[in-house]
Amino acid sequence: MVERFALLAGAATEYAIFTLDVQGFITSWNPGAQRLKGYTEDEIIGQHFSRFYPPEAVEAGRPEQLLALAVADGSVEDEGWRVRKDGTRFWADVVITALRGPDGDLRGFGKVTKDLTHRKRHEDSLRAVLEREREVADRLRAMDRTKDEILSVVAHDLRGPLAVLDGLLETLDDGWADLSSEQKRDAIRRMASSTARLRSLVNDVMDVTRIDTGDLRYDIAAFDADALAASVVDDVAGTDSTRVRLERSPTGSTMARGDERRAWQVLVNLLSNALKFSPLDSPVELRVVDTDTREVRFEVEDRGPGVAAEDQQRIFEKFSRARAATAGGEGTGLGLYIARSLASGQGGRIQVESELGQGSTFMFVLPKASDDVRPTESGELEGEPKRAGQRTLHAVQDPERRSSPRPDARGQRRRSVASVGARRREKP
Numbered sequence: 001m002v003e004r005f006a007l008l009a010g011a012a013t014e015y016a017i018f019t020l021d022v023q024g025f026i027t028s029w030n031p032g033a034q035r036l037k038g039y040t041e042d043e044i045i046g047q048h049f050s051r052f053y054p055p056e057a058v059e060a061g062r063p064e065q066l067l068a069l070a071v072a073d074g075s076v077e078d079e080g081w082r083v084r085k086d087g088t089r090f091w092a093d094v095v096i097t098a099l100r101g102p103d104g105d106l107r108g109f110g111k112v113t114k115d116l117t118h119r120k121r122h123e124d125s126l127r128a129v130l131e132r133e134r135e136v137a138d139r140l141r142a143m144d145r146t147k148d149e150i151l152s153v154v155a156h157d158l159r160g161p162l163a164v165l166d167g168l169l170e171t172l173d174d175g176w177a178d179l180s181s182e183q184k185r186d187a188i189r190r191m192a193s194s195t196a197r198l199r200s201l202v203n204d205v206m207d208v209t210r211i212d213t214g215d216l217r218y219d220i221a222a223f224d225a226d227a228l229a230a231s232v233v234d235d236v237a238g239t240d241s242t243r244v245r246l247e248r249s250p251t252g253s254t255m256a257r258g259d260e261r262r263a264w265q266v267l268v269n270l271l272s273n274a275l276k277f278s279p280l281d282s283p284v285e286l287r288v289v290d291t292d293t294r295e296v297r298f299e300v301e302d303r304g305p306g307v308a309a310e311d312q313q314r315i316f317e318k319f320s321r322a323r324a325a326t327a328g329g330e331g332t333g334l335g336l337y338i339a340r341s342l343a344s345g346q347g348g349r350i351q352v353e354s355e356l357g358q359g360s361t362f363m364f365v366l367p368k369a370s371d372d373v374r375p376t377e378s379g380e381l382e383g384e385p386k387r388a389g390q391r392t393l394h395a396v397q398d399p400e401r402r403s404s405p406r407p408d409a410r411g412q413r414r415r416s417v418a419s420v421g422a423r424r425r426e427k428p
């Protein structure tokens with residue numbers, strides 16, 4: 001039996017075929033075994049077969065276990081890592097058969113090993129691909145949920161302003177001749193406010209989609225926090241300007257580091273909320289605080305209804321808006337979600353401090369740009385010495401640029417300051 005096994009083995013080169021004595025010492029070796037494992041017949045005969053196993057398998061007693069199983073069941077099959085003479089590993093399919101004499105006494109073992117490394121690699125990469133596909137599918141499902149949510153909210157929120165527009169258009173059309181110019185102007189004003197609501201709804205939904213798909217880019221640079229606050233007050237307060245008080249930082253031009261356009265958007269959101277949710281005759285304050293912790297803090301304080309402690313997290317979630325009782329105008333419930341994402345996206349954060357009935361203070365914090373860094377006329381930074389090879393980015397000067405990055409100018413205008421952010425990141 002043992003002899004016949006050896007004869008058969010000599011012809012096979014695809015498989016490592018060899019025999020062991022009852023203790024597991026190698027007694028024969030075929031060309032396939034030499035090719036696969038790297039040992040010549042002379043080197044390996046008389047060695048123990050456990051040397052083909054990785055140390056951790058030897059420690060776990062795997063070689064002996066397999067022999068015991070072969071004795072018990074006649075043969076045993078195993079898949080696992082094996083070690084070549086040069087120390088490299090291969091993934092092997094191994095069958096160990098107990099070889100017995102005519103009277104059933106154990107004479108040794110026959111061992112057939114096939115290299116399945118290719119199949120193993122193939123399976124592993126297939127598994128990785130499947131895993132990735134599962135992740136993508138999960139993400140798509142999450143996006144699908146957002147989309148459904150957005151669709152239903154949008155469908156609902158579009159109806160209001162559209163109905164108003166329809167009604168007013170009809171009124172104007174039917175009664176053009178009979179309406180006074182004052183009535184016509186009033187209708188047009190109301191139509192404009194409906195269009196504004198539609199526009200902000202579309203903008204919010206676009207922003208949320210970009211945030212959720214990670215498509216939002218931030219232009220990080222130094223900008224004047226006080227100037228930004230002043231422009232936000234100009235842009236938001238409008239006819240409410242007597243309600244809003246602006247308190248600049250002590251220097252009157254504290255430099256923050258962030259994306260000015262997005263920072264503008266955050267502050268517009270906070271200030272509009274403060275005006276919208278508090279009584280028409282109550283004051284609202286926007287403060288620029290130069291903290292001593294190398295941060296700039298914008299504070300928007302109102303004397304409105306306040307936000308209950310248990311709601312202070314919830315209001316930053318998507319589509320969370322005022323309960324009917326405290327409703328102050330019809331928002332999308334996306335404003336604070338967008339504001340918080342935009343704040344953290346540019347390296348800042350938003351917090352709220354509020355007590356029911358006492359008003360609220362929303363705080364938007366950004367890192368401060370270097371104290372002595374100021375943009376000059378030419379857009380150069382002074383104060384910080386330039387190091388060799390250091391990059392300084394310049395935006396195009398736009399003499400007609402208004403003081404505020406208005407929403408209709410999104411993405412088109414940049415303040416002409418050097419990118420402090422890009423330089424900072426080069427430091428280790």
Ligand SMILES: Nc1ncnc2c1ncn2[C@@H]1O[C@H](COP(=O)(O)OP(=O)(O)O)[C@@H](O)[C@H]1O
Binds near residue numbers: 269277315320331
């Ligand atoms: N200044 C504030 N005072 C009281 N409640 C506020 C204030 N700002 C926000 N909230 C609450 O947080 C909710 C979410 O705000 P936001 O995301 O901006 O949505 P929206 O303005 O569309 O309602 C508001 O509906 C309101 O209930």
Ligand SMILES: [Mg+2]
Binds near residue numbers: 269333
């Ligand atoms: Mg809002």
